[in-house]
Amino acid sequence: MLEGSLRSNLFLSAPALVLTLLLVSLTGVLSPSFLTEANLANIAVRLLPLGLVALGQAIVLFAGRIDLSVGTIMSLSTAIMALTSVSLGWFSLPLTILAGIACGLFTAAGVIVLRINPLVMSLATAAIVKGVTLLVLPSPGGEVDYALYELFFESESPFAAPLLICLLAYLILALVMGWSRLGRSIYAFGSDAKAAFANGVSGARIDITVYAVAGGLAALAGIFLSIRILSGDPLIGEPYTLDSVSAAILGGVALQGGRGHVFGVLAAALALVLVNNMFNLLSLDTNLQAIAKGLIFVAALVFFMRKKQGEA
Amino acid sequence: MNTTQGGTEHPLLVVSDVSKVFGRNPVLRGVSFTLERGEVLALVGENGAGKSTLMNIISGGLSFDEGSMTLDGRDYHPDRPVDAIRQGVAIAHQETAVMPDLTVAENIYFRREPVNALGLVRQARMHADCSALLKELGFAIDPRRLGRDLSAAERQLVEIARAIQLRPKLLILDEPTASLSVQAAEIILGLMARLKALGTSVIFISHRMGEIIDAADRAVVLKDGELTLEAKRGAFDRDDLIHAMVGRKLTNIFPARPASLANAATAFELRAAGNSALAPMSFAVRRGEILGISGLEGQGQRPLAGALCGAQPFTAGEVMIEGKAVRLPSPAAAIAAGIASIPDDRKHDSLALSLPIRMNMSLFAISDKARFGFLPLVAERDFGAAARRRFSIRSTDLEQPVGELSGGNQQKVVFARWLTHVPKLLVLYEPTKGVDVQSKSEIYHLIGELVEKGVAVVVISSDLIELIGLSDRILTLYEGKISGEVARPDFSEERIMALAAGPETAIGELVHA
Numbered sequence: 001m002l003e004g005s006l007r008s009n010l011f012l013s014a015p016a017l018v019l020t021l022l023l024v025s026l027t028g029v030l031s032p033s034f035l036t037e038a039n040l041a042n043i044a045v046r047l048l049p050l051g052l053v054a055l056g057q058a059i060v061l062f063a064g065r066i067d068l069s070v071g072t073i074m075s076l077s078t079a080i081m082a083l084t085s086v087s088l089g090w091f092s093l094p095l096t097i098l099a100g101i102a103c104g105l106f107t108a109a110g111v112i113v114l115r116i117n118p119l120v121m122s123l124a125t126a127a128i129v130k131g132v133t134l135l136v137l138p139s140p141g142g143e144v145d146y147a148l149y150e151l152f153f154e155s156e157s158p159f160a161a162p163l164l165i166c167l168l169a170y171l172i173l174a175l176v177m178g179w180s181r182l183g184r185s186i187y188a189f190g191s192d193a194k195a196a197f198a199n200g201v202s203g204a205r206i207d208i209t210v211y212a213v214a215g216g217l218a219a220l221a222g223i224f225l226s227i228r229i230l231s232g233d234p235l236i237g238e239p240y241t242l243d244s245v246s247a248a249i250l251g252g253v254a255l256q257g258g259r260g261h262v263f264g265v266l267a268a269a270l271a272l273v274l275v276n277n278m279f280n281l282l283s284l285d286t287n288l289q290a291i292a293k294g295l296i297f298v299a300a301l302v303f304f305m306r307k308k309q310g311e312a
Numbered sequence: 313m314n315t316t317q318g319g320t321e322h323p324l325l326v327v328s329d330v331s332k333v334f335g336r337n338p339v340l341r342g343v344s345f346t347l348e349r350g351e352v353l354a355l356v357g358e359n360g361a362g363k364s365t366l367m368n369i370i371s372g373g374l375s376f377d378e379g380s381m382t383l384d385g386r387d388y389h390p391d392r393p394v395d396a397i398r399q400g401v402a403i404a405h406q407e408t409a410v411m412p413d414l415t416v417a418e419n420i421y422f423r424r425e426p427v428n429a430l431g432l433v434r435q436a437r438m439h440a441d442c443s444a445l446l447k448e449l450g451f452a453i454d455p456r457r458l459g460r461d462l463s464a465a466e467r468q469l470v471e472i473a474r475a476i477q478l479r480p481k482l483l484i485l486d487e488p489t490a491s492l493s494v495q496a497a498e499i500i501l502g503l504m505a506r507l508k509a510l511g512t513s514v515i516f517i518s519h520r521m522g523e524i525i526d527a528a529d530r531a532v533v534l535k536d537g538e539l540t541l542e543a544k545r546g547a548f549d550r551d552d553l554i555h556a557m558v559g560r561k562l563t564n565i566f567p568a569r570p571a572s573l574a575n576a577a578t579a580f581e582l583r584a585a586g587n588s589a590l591a592p593m594s595f596a597v598r599r600g601e602i603l604g605i606s607g608l609e610g611q612g613q614r615p616l617a618g619a620l621c622g623a624q625p626f627t628a629g630e631v632m633i634e635g636k637a638v639r640l641p642s643p644a645a646a647i648a649a650g651i652a653s654i655p656d657d658r659k660h661d662s663l664a665l666s667l668p669i670r671m672n673m674s675l676f677a678i679s680d681k682a683r684f685g686f687l688p689l690v691a692e693r694d695f696g697a698a699a700r701r702r703f704s705i706r707s708t709d710l711e712q713p714v715g716e717l718s719g720g721n722q723q724k725v726v727f728a729r730w731l732t733h734v735p736k737l738l739v740l741y742e743p744t745k746g747v748d749v750q751s752k753s754e755i756y757h758l759i760g761e762l763v764e765k766g767v768a769v770v771v772i773s774s775d776l777i778e779l780i781g782l783s784d785r786i787l788t789l790y791e792g793k794i795s796g797e798v799a800r801p802d803f804s805e806e807r808i809m810a811l812a813a814g815p816e817t818a819i820g821e822l823v824h825a
Contacts, residue, residue: 003435004415179432191413198409200394258413
């Protein structure tokens with residue numbers, strides 16, 4: 001089963017797994033309230049949005065691209081939910097996901113048709129999406145149907161809907177990336193776009209796929225965020241952009257594309273949530289969290305860059 | 313097996329009057345030839361003659377500007393590589409299309425992976441199939457290794473295996489043997505014969521005269537984008553091919569070499585110098601001597617060129633220039649020590665394509681004329697005009713962007729930049745890659761003028777005709793080590809290729825006995 005490049009990609013996930021285990025034991029020792037059921041359930045709830053958005057970011061990175069608009073797509077999604085969930089009910093969910101996919105397609109269109117550098121194009125999308133969000137919802141507010149909250153967040157067990165949804169998303173994409181021709185093409189395109197083209201891969205199709213997936217998953221992340229806070233917030237998604245890239249890199253995904261596995265990304269997303277949780281439990285200044293996250297990002301980049309040079 | 317009704321009326325491939333222009337430079341001018349079913353055709357020509365362009369057009373990687381092609385009697389106009397593959401045309405590129413993060417098996421079966429009912433790839437089955445395929449082809453490569461870990465020769469075999477696995481009607485092999493030892497190359501030639509027996513047509517590009525004469529049913533020679541020879545087996549020999557490639561007698565192309573340089577002083581010497589990519593090596597070059605460096609592809613030529621110009625410095629041993637030890641930790645240090653170096657990739661490593669000739673020439677070259685950090689425009693123009701005459705650079709004027717010039721004239725701009733001050737050592741890496749024959753001859757004579765002034769020259773090249781014509785002595789590289797040395801009186805392609813294949817024990821490692 002685990003033959004081929006899948007094996008080397010899983011191997012890249014190992015450092016993130018080790019880090020997560022270390023953090024779990026460290027936090028467990030430092031804070032007695034860590035291992036309570038309520039705190040673990042809280043961690044699962046916080047893992048859900050970051051896990052989903054980081055998963056989408058990882059798919060984009062596998063293709064050697066990057067999407068810096070995912071945070072603003074999350075904000076937009078909370079706004080759409082806050083404005084429509086009471087009137088439209090369940091229909092607001094697919095509507096929001098479609099909006100997220102549309103944002104991703106917009107980025108892909110800029111990359112394919114206008115031949116704009118993907119990183120820069122996703123920044124442009126971010127600016128536009130942010131503007132649209134602030135137009136429809138200038139300040140935090142609106143209302144999300146409480147029935148949705150009851151459905152997803154009522155349980156106090158750590159092994160409830162949030163964790164299961166997150167795991168399901170990762171399982172599906174692990175299958176697609178590891179065992180499907182599409183996944184192989186995405187890795188190949190990120191590994192060497194010219195070689196992939198020579199072997200019949202359509203670059204445009206890859207761009208459309210990965211940006212649509214990232215947009216859709218960011219929207220899904222935004223949906224759960226809005227259900228949890230029962231309202232919309234035009235700026236709430238912003239920090240998730242860096243966090244999503246951070247989780248992917250820390251999870252062993254190469255910034256140059258072509259390597260890494262989604263399970264590493266899940267472990268790394270959990271590690272980032274744990275760091276957050278640790279700061280809260282130890283009542284440290286929240287501004288220190290931002291600094292710590294930035295340093296973790298740099299450390300992850302350096303760690304995996306070193307490793308790559310060592311291999312070459 | 314291709315003898316279905318109507319199928320045999322037409323030749324498999326007809327290329328009629330195909331032309332292609334890059335920018336303002338025509339790279340193919342009205343090329344026409346036909347290829348029959350089950351025929352092996354050798355495409356011959358010097359670097360830059362248009363061979364790869366033509367093969368890319370046939371395999372859908374490039375479009376053409378004029379002319380037409382038919383495949384199996386039907387109009388053939390592939391827009392993308394996939395179109396060509398669908399119509400039964402597969403190409404094995406020269407090691408460029410192996411994806412580094414996929415395994416050998418994943419590369420070979422890419423987009424044709426065996427899948428189960430759910431559409432998921434059957435990894436174990438695929439790797440097992442791949443083992444069987446590689447064994448049948450006679451290649452000893454583990455299908456589980458990643459593309460990035462393969463040697464140049466192994467990547468080449470993976471490319472070939474992938475193209476064969478497509479079961480094409482027409483198989484194009486772009487220099488399939490350039491990175492292979494003589495023994496491994498024979499496996500490829502044997503494969504071509506087996507495919508031919510199955511009715512597959514093969515076009516292969518090669519620089520090796522021996523294998524062209526042995527394996528080809530028909531030879532097509534390109535020179536500067538024009539077809540200069542099309543002949544059937546037996547109707548051409550080695551001299552015909554070379555004459556068609558070069559267009560005139562070889563002796564006129566290369567500068568004359570003195571009989572002996574034994575009295576000349578040593579200009580440059582390496583004493584056990586090496587780094588992570590190069591085994592400690594020692595050799596000396598005399599003043600006025602041209603030392604050629606030959607080898608199969610990827611045997612340390614690039615690291616050696618990089619070390620000599622200071623870009624990837626030596627980490628061990630000594631470098632001596634005119635008897636004094638020097639260190640070459642950076643390109644700036646190498647320039648200061650009197651080493652001029654011309655890289656193989658002029659478009660990326662030495663030219664600013666969108667800037668005019670004038671500015672490209674004056675970069676570095678006349679910095680001593682700068683006043684308060686500014687270059688006087690007059691000095692720049694004078695220098696440019698003089699250099700344009702001296703190097704006979706063909707352009708509209710000094711303000712023409714370098715990107716619009718032909719490969720040969722671009723290379724002369726690079727020479728002009730480096731040769732304002734006579735260097736002690738000139739390092740040339742593939743000096744005539746993508747250069748037309750006229751410019752080539754001019755470049756060779758420029759090198760001749762320089763050695764007459766006492767410059768020591770190292771030429772690293774994959775073009776054996778060039779090395780044999782130009783050098784006083786040839787060293788061969790194998791796996792980052794010097795594997796042999798031949799003096800001018802003993803030069804022959806066979807001798808040099810045998811030395812380039814490395815020590816006996818290493819031969820045949822790539823292929824099953």
